[in-house]
Amino acid sequence: MKVAAPQSTPAAGAHDHLIAALAANAAGHGKAIAMRERDRGIWQETNWQAYLEQVMAAAAGLESLGVAPEDKVLVVGDNRPALYFGMLGAITLRAVPSPAYPDFTPEQLLGQLQREGVRFAIAEDQEQVDKLVALREQYAGLEWIIYDDPRGLADHEPAGTIAFTELARRGRERLHAEPGLQAELQTRPRADDVAILLHSSGTTGAPKGIPLKHRHVLFAVRSAAQAGYFNPGETHMAYMPIAWVGDFIFSIAAALELRFSVNIPEKQETVQRDLREIAPTVYFTSPRAWSTMLTRVQVGIAESTPLKRWLYERFMPLAIEIERARLKGRQPGLGQRLLRALGELLVYGPIKDQLGLVRARHAYTAGEAIGEESFLFFRALGLPLRQFYGQTENSALCAAQGADTVKLHTVGKPFPGIEIKISDSGEILVRGGNVFDGYFDDLAATAEALQDGWLHTGDAGYLEDDGQLVVLGRVSExxxxxxxxxxxxxxxxxxxxxxxxxxxxxxxxxxxxxxxxxxxxxxxxxxxxxxxxxxxxxxxxxxxxxxxxxxxxxxxxxxxxxxxxxxxxxxxxxxxxxxxxxxxxxxxxxxxxxxxxxxxxxxxxxxxxxxxxxxxxxxxxxxxxxxxxxxxxxxxxxxxxxxxxxxxx
CATH class of the missing domain: 3.30.300.30 (ANL, C-terminal domain)
Incomplete structure (x- = not known):
């Protein structure tokens, strides 16, 4: 059985790429806020014009260091504007950012450097720089390390390292000296260039490189937007690891295509506080994170005043009962609706405010099955939490539950232009413009994953009569x-x-x-x-x-x-x-x-x-x-x- 999307998405032209989207935002919405970063407690804002200028300066500076098309640029650290600017600067030069998790061990970093022949790295701080400098004894191919945070590095940089601020300064000097360079840089990328080199989880061996091209990620974003998954002008919090496909799709691809305002917390430890201040309109996190959030609420209620506990114990079961009935197609009566409205004022609204989700119009979970308790709890609060399905190989965006077709056990229907079918062995197969073209330097794995135009996801599942997809787990398991x-x-x-x-x-x-x-x-x-x-x-x-x-x-x-x-x-x-x-x-x-x-x-x-x-x-x-x-x-x-x-x- 095959599920075909009811609408199609336009094919990408040769000049349809992320840098073109950034340039269009700077030209049409130059003074609108594109990015915020909390630094020493103060939100520092960057508008679209300044965003483009930072990326162009990074590109010109990187090229002066020797970055060339198809070079792999390691990116390691937590979410920071400079890392995003550097990634897009490399993309401008048709080079390929290759993110790594900040808590990678030296051995894991070494494997990535060696497999991909990395010559350049962009690192967040001294901790990451020290790891990379030490690895030069085993991997001499690493020519330059660009760092963001100067603490511990300023005035005594190791050889072959340079501050991002200095790199950008050199880039700006070059752009000033060569008046036509900025416009020329913006025309270099192509839709068929690799925009990002991500990696599989490596559960059964060394991680596989997963190159996603501009046309892949833009197709995925446009398809999801067409399905109402998110809208132009969303407010987004960038806190997910930059090495995860979800961050690239939300914080870069969707942000550039749909002019998101991307907000970066001061550090990982302040995410909850910063989330509350920003109050994003779109919020995506893993089932594990939703469960942790629920636990935090439950612990907080248990430690609160007797009155707050009494209100919670009276109103929360009511909201869950109403939501459970809604999922079965039954609407609440007048009495329940009135109590629900009172609960919004006394319980549900304050909890959403504490969580930083009071403005969330789109809330999603993916990666694995979410617990029924967590799912019902957040929907009962009034959050429109939905499940979606995707993998790195299909740009993370493949299928999602519709606003009015939510079920506890499904992940929804495919987005426009994307097809899903189930093989005779029960494996989920996907076809669409969001699907990658093959693994990095691994023909055997590519031949296994891509057959007759279909991506073999490795997931087992089935399609219900209404076309909704149910994911059971990995076929290999x-x-x-x-x-x-x-x-x-x-x-x-x-x-x-x-x-x-x-x-x-x-x-x-x-x-x-x-x-x-x-x-x-x-x-x-x-x-x-x-x-x-x-x-x-x-x-x-x-x-x-x-x-x-x-x-x-x-x-x-x-x-x-x-x-x-x-x-x-x-x-x-x-x-x-x-x-x-x-x-x-x-x-x-x-x-x-x-x-x-x-x-x-x-x-x-x-x-x-x-x-x-x-x-x-x-x-x-x-x-x-x-x-x-x-x-x-x-x-x-x-x-x-x-x-x-x-x-x-």
Whole structure:
């Protein structure tokens, strides 16, 4: 079965690219605010004309350093205007920005430098510069490092480094000396140029490079806008990692095409405060972040005054009941509508204001399944939260729930000009102008992913009768128990991660007689639970092993088991003494499980589970941010899951 989009999107011309969109904004809306950055508590504003001037100065400066077409430019750090200006400056020169996560280890950075032959890097601060300078001993190809924050670097720069301010100054001098250069620079890019080189999560090996061209990302943005996903002039908060496709699509591609006002927090630790001040009109974050936000609200209410708790406990269940009925097609009666209006004044509005989402017209979640509790809660508050589906390979924007067709278990229908079908093996296939042309320097992976014009997403799913897509998990993760019971670990894991008490979970059972699980508790949520229930603890590992916490987890497992077929229920579990850590290679930077690494690191625990033991002393290797390693020892309990309670029909 194939789902065809009802409308098409115009094809891109040769000069249809991101720099042309930036230049058009400067020409038609030059004095409008394009970007804000909070610096030392004060919001610094950049209008579209100044934005273009910064990018042109960066381009001219980069070219004077030797940046040429198709050069790869590493970009590493948190969201900063200079990093965005530098990326677009490289794009102007037809070079290719290649972002990396700021918490990458030196070894991960080295791999990216070597695989892509990187000659230039743009770094946020001294921490990133120090990592890159040290890597020159193993990789001599890195010629220049441009840095933004001068603290610790000013007046004693390592050789081959230059401040972004100095780079821009040189660029402006060059633009002044060559009057026609700025106009000429703006004509260089082509729609078919690679605009960004992003990377897969690397769950099964080295990350694959994913080049997205101007025509790919502009098609995706225009298609989503045509579907009402977002509108011109949105206010957006740029806080997602610049190495993630979501940031490039929202903070650069959509921002340039639709004239978003992009707002950059002072630092990651101030995101919540800055979010409240900005109050964005469009807000996108992961299910994990929505769940964390819900936990923060619940903890805040529990610690508030008796009156506030009373109001919350009276009005919040009402709003959730109304929203649950709406999703089933039932509209609230007059009495409920009047109480809902009063609740907006007393409870819902103040909570949205505290979260910084009081103006949000578009709110989205993607990346994995969102918990029913979180989804219903935020929609009950009055946020138009919807799920969407996309991958880096299809420019992140592929399908989304319509405003009036929201279901708890679907991700919606494809955007205009994008087609989705399900293969005979149950894999989701996508075709459209948003789909990339192939992996970087990997013909074998490209041939596997792109067949007969269709992108093989690697996701398993199905289409409902109304054309809405349901995503079950990764095709590669479809496994079988020893009794040949088929199951998808991620599907079950997502059911359990709906609980705020579970941060990560790895479901076991491939080739085994039954399913089991390794649990990493949520430190904040379980810590608050322990405080409320008088459970004393001294550390994460101590808290995870408290009998009351095991009882809490066992109850969650039993509840989820009641919704699962008999052969796919969790029988035993262990609360781990540490979180899964990207520095230990157990999860990716976007917190996708690396199952092979987990199976290796926790082999003794897994064997103890299936041997029927009730405890084990585990010895875990851990890696610190400095790159040094250590050992963590802990006696862990292994618990059976009680029989699932009966579910009322």
């Amino acid at each position: 479809v496994v079988y128990t020893s009794a040949r019971q088929r199951f998808i670990p991620t599907f079950i894991e997502n059911q359990l991660k709906f609980s705020p008490y579970i941060k990560d979970i790895c479901v076991l059972g491939d080739g085994r007689e039954h399913l089991a699980a390794l649990v990493a508790i949520d430190w904040e949520a379980v810590g608050h639970w322990a405080q409320e229930h008088g459970v004393a603890y001294t550390s994460f590992s101590d808290l995870s092993q408290q009998p009351g916490v095991y009882d809490l987890m066992a109850e969650l497992f039993a509840t989820v088991n009641a919704r699962l077929p008999e052969g796919t229920r969790i029988r035993r579990f262990v609360n781990l003494h540490k979180e899964f850590d990207p520095d230990d290679g157990e999860v990716t930077r976007t917190r996708k499980l690396r199952r092979g690494v987990i199976a290796e690191h926790y082999a003794d625990i897994i064997e103890a589970i299936y041997a029927g033991r009730d405890r084990i002393e585990s010895v875990a290797q851990i890696t610190y941010e400095t790159g040094e390693s250590g050992v963590l020892r802990r006696l862990l309990a292994i618990r059976d899951v009680p029989a699932a309670p009966k579910v009322n029909a």
